[in-house]
Amino acid sequence: MFMNQEVLNVNDYFRSSDLCLVTVLSLFFPIESIDKQPSGKAFLLFRKNNEGFEDILKKYWARQLSIEPQQFFSQLKIIKARIYSEE
Template sequence: MDINYFKTADLALVAVLLLFIPDSLEVVDRGNPHKVLFCFGKSPDLDSLVKRYWSRELTVEPQAFFNQLKQVKVRIYAED
């Protein structure tokens, strides 16, 4: 099952992924009390986006990014 997920705890990366591929988040894993993992379904689009993120090839609108980052934090503290 873990093979089908891309997992990250990097909030900036999560915000970018949700801006570009909004329906890609599948699980918010709170199993570790010190770190929340965001699990995305693997796909070629996601892999390409992650690669472009780490190579600093992406451009995002600052307010959209900041608002998405706030939404990511809401998901961390939300009760499921």
């Protein structure tokens, strides 16, 4: 089986394994890729050039975002399913 792998420019993407952070980001922006390490750790990648990306990131770290709890946990389940289905 041949897998098509795109070479990504690391400067164009934000990469994190922080599940809380990536859950919040994924409510606003699409996940571009999931990078699973041999250790089992997964990094999720988001495009930095998405409009408003830096603003949402700053608001997250400044604790200025308000997310509805059921929406957050529903998205968290979706992300976990994607991570574990790509094994």
